[in-house]
Amino acid sequence: MLKLENITVIYNQGQENENMALKDVSLEANKSDFVVIVGSNGAGKTTLLNVILGKLKPTGGQYYLKDKPIKKPSISKMAHLIGRVYQNPDSGVFSNLTIRENLKIASKKGNRGLTFSQIDPKALELLRHLKMGLENRLDTIVGELSGGQKQALAMVMAVITNPEVLLLDEHTASLDPKSARRVMELTKMINEELDVTVMMITHNMDFAESYGNRKVEIKEGVLKEIPERQTTAVYAM
Amino acid sequence: MIAIIEQGIIIGITGIGVFLTFRILDMPDLTVEGSFGLGGAVTVGLIVLGLNPIMALLIAMILGGLAGLITGLIFRKLNVHVLLAGILVMTMLYSVNIRVMQGPNLPIPITRTENKLTNYEDISGEDPLADLFGDLEQEETQKVAVEESQAPTTQKSAIMNIFDNLRDGSDLFTILSIAGVIILILFVFLKTDLGTVLRGFGSNPEGVEAFGMSRDFISIFGLSLANVLVALSGGMFAMYSGFADVTMGQGMITTGLAMVMVGEIIFGRFKPLFGLIAPIIGGVVYQSILALVMRYGYKIGFRASDMKLLTALFIISVIGFSMIQNPKKKKQLKGKVKSLCSSSKI
Ligand SMILES: Nc1ncnc2c1ncn2[C@@H]1O[C@H](COP(=O)(O)OP(=O)(O)OP(=O)(O)O)[C@@H](O)[C@H]1O
Ligand SMILES: [Mg+2]
Numbered sequence: 001m002l003k004l005e006n007i008t009v010i011y012n013q014g015q016e017n018e019n020m021a022l023k024d025v026s027l028e029a030n031k032s033d034f035v036v037i038v039g040s041n042g043a044g045k046t047t048l049l050n051v052i053l054g055k056l057k058p059t060g061g062q063y064y065l066k067d068k069p070i071k072k073p074s075i076s077k078m079a080h081l082i083g084r085v086y087q088n089p090d091s092g093v094f095s096n097l098t099i100r101e102n103l104k105i106a107s108k109k110g111n112r113g114l115t116f117s118q119i120d121p122k123a124l125e126l127l128r129h130l131k132m133g134l135e136n137r138l139d140t141i142v143g144e145l146s147g148g149q150k151q152a153l154a155m156v157m158a159v160i161t162n163p164e165v166l167l168l169d170e171h172t173a174s175l176d177p178k179s180a181r182r183v184m185e186l187t188k189m190i191n192e193e194l195d196v197t198v199m200m201i202t203h204n205m206d207f208a209e210s211y212g213n214r215k216v217e218i219k220e221g222v223l224k225e226i227p228e229r230q231t232t233a234v235y236a237m
Numbered sequence: 238m239i240a241i242i243e244q245g246i247i248i249g250i251t252g253i254g255v256f257l258t259f260r261i262l263d264m265p266d267l268t269v270e271g272s273f274g275l276g277g278a279v280t281v282g283l284i285v286l287g288l289n290p291i292m293a294l295l296i297a298m299i300l301g302g303l304a305g306l307i308t309g310l311i312f313r314k315l316n317v318h319v320l321l322a323g324i325l326v327m328t329m330l331y332s333v334n335i336r337v338m339q340g341p342n343l344p345i346p347i348t349r350t351e352n353k354l355t356n357y358e359d360i361s362g363e364d365p366l367a368d369l370f371g372d373l374e375q376e377e378t379q380k381v382a383v384e385e386s387q388a389p390t391t392q393k394s395a396i397m398n399i400f401d402n403l404r405d406g407s408d409l410f411t412i413l414s415i416a417g418v419i420i421l422i423l424f425v426f427l428k429t430d431l432g433t434v435l436r437g438f439g440s441n442p443e444g445v446e447a448f449g450m451s452r453d454f455i456s457i458f459g460l461s462l463a464n465v466l467v468a469l470s471g472g473m474f475a476m477y478s479g480f481a482d483v484t485m486g487q488g489m490i491t492t493g494l495a496m497v498m499v500g501e502i503i504f505g506r507f508k509p510l511f512g513l514i515a516p517i518i519g520g521v522v523y524q525s526i527l528a529l530v531m532r533y534g535y536k537i538g539f540r541a542s543d544m545k546l547l548t549a550l551f552i553i554s555v556i557g558f559s560m561i562q563n564p565k566k567k568k569q570l571k572g573k574v575k576s577l578c579s580s581s582k583i
Contacts, residue, residue, distance in 0.1 A: 075446050075449060075450070075451050076449035076450075079446065079447060079448055079449030080449065083447075084447050090440070090441065091441065091443065091444060092444065092447070093441070093444070094436075094437030094438075094440050094441050094444060095440045095441065096436065096437065096439060096440040097433065097436060097437050097440070101433050101436075101437070102437070104430065104433055105430070105433055105434055105437055105448050106448055108430050108448075108449075114426070114429045114430075114431055115429060115430050116428065116429055116430065117430050143440075157448075158447070
């Protein structure tokens with residue numbers, strides 16, 4: 001599914017502030033894997049995600065998605081293959097538009113023009129699944145929703161077009177415990193029912209422990225897989 | 238009064254352009270200052286060359302779009318701050334506009350459409366220059382105009398202007414129709430998928446990439462679209478006034494913003510047609526105030542030239558008041574400025 005081979009990322013190469021953010025990182029994730037990524041601040045987690053998104057060209061190494069090497073990916077192609085949700089609830093939605101308009105934009109990922117498209121029915125189904133009542137408030141401006149609601153909507157928008165991979169960068173970090181739990185349950189459901197590979201960065205030990213079938217830790221740019229049930233130990237160190 | 242409404246709607250179209258960049262895209266575009274004049278210069282320049290005024294206006298719009306495109310390319314591809322990119326293009330356009338007009342200003346030769354003259358002297362019995370260009374000083378302009386007016390008039394005698402300047406309502410009808418068509422087209426466009434993304438872009442410019450749209454494309458497209466409107470407005474303004482002038486775009490960004498804000502104050506939270514009408518109403522109100530100041534302002538010591546100062550002070554006070562009313566806005570505004578700067582370096 002997703003395969004990283006000996007990925008190295010060096011920021012500001014050849015300059016005084018040269019910084020090797022990823023060192024020889026290899027990782028293979030299969031369809032329906034739920035990979036939890038942990039590591040302290042500045043370890044290189046976001047850098048890894050940006051490589052996977054095709055936003056950052058690695059200094060060295062190979063990257064394959066669906067068995068095809070990714071070299072110079074187009075924005076629309078990557079949008080189709082990879083959904084993403086970040087920490088800031090406003091970054092995954094368009095807060096000046098209505099829920100309906102947001103879902104419309106998300107429904108037509110990658111091909112868009114002077115057309116008037118409809119919301120993908122699957123999006124409404126997912127919304128209903130959230131049990132937040134958003135499906136009855138389609139004409140509400142998203143800016144008026146709570147952070148948790150926004151983040152849940154962002155998750156729905158990220159997976160409407162059935163991406164291969166869902167990348168999550170601390171997507172529950174700015175939510176209260178209850179909303180965070182809800183969004184985590186949604187994440188699990190997306191992984192299981194839509195069969196999407198999930199890669200989730202988190203600093204929440206609880207979530208790292210109770211979600212996902214695989215865990216990896218990045219430490220100063222080096223990635224290593226943690227066998228099951230040792231996450232807490234890693235964090236305690 | 239009718240002239241005030243007519244002029245107000247014409248510059249209101251610039252207001253819509255400013256509204257697109259400042260409000261919808263959240264991208265302060267200063268190209269306006271140059272593209273308004275460009276619209277005027279190209280329209281009049283092409284009419285002088287004998288082109289149909291509607292064709293002239295259309296070409297002016299395309300060139301206005303091109304100006305916006307250049308600003309967008311400098312902004313996105315060279316990573317220059319959008320304000321500086323706009324200033325660069327606006328400065329270039331100053332020179333370009335003078336070249337287009339072959340002087341600092343250029344009049345439309347004959348404005349009465351019903352006069353099917355073959356020769357000016359036949360009708361007036363006078364030297365054409367004495368009447369037409371009597372009080373113009375620019376020699377260069379005269380030379381061009383002389384050549385034009387001496388050329389065979391049979392082809393270009395037809396229609397020189399879409400306006401008759403008779404203040405009988407026919408101009409108002411033309412202007413209203415153009416503004417109406419523009420608003421309608423924009424409204425339908427903003428409802429399309431691309432238009433929806435464009436509206437979303439203002440609140441989350443980075444977000445569009447997650448949904449398969451290039452940020453560069455949206456920025457460049459938006460800047461072009463806005464300047465198409467501004468050039469149209471400039472071209473209409475020049476035709477209405479009977480001439481184009483290199484200084485006609487000066488302060489247009491401030492005027493445009495003032496029109497947008499007046500419109501917003503009048504309409505409040507109610508935003509019919511995505512708020513596209515508001516700048517037009519704002520334009521009419523602005524022109525009315527301008528007319529009042531010009532007519533009665535001298536009594537309390539105002540001069541027409543003080544209008545720009547007043548306009549800018551108006552904008553500052555509107556922003557100030559909105560912050561007092563809603564302190565949260567201050568934070569939002571800061572965030573916006575930050576996001577604007579982080580995307581590019583000067
Ligand atoms: N654009 C950049 N230019 C230069 N250095 C960068 C850039 N982005 C990240 N870095 C550096 O790369 C290293 C890894 O950063 P990264 O953002 O991947 O960390 P992270 O694991 O996501 O941390 P956090 O948990 O704080 O989000 C850090 O040392 C950081 O300073
Ligand atoms: Mg990070």
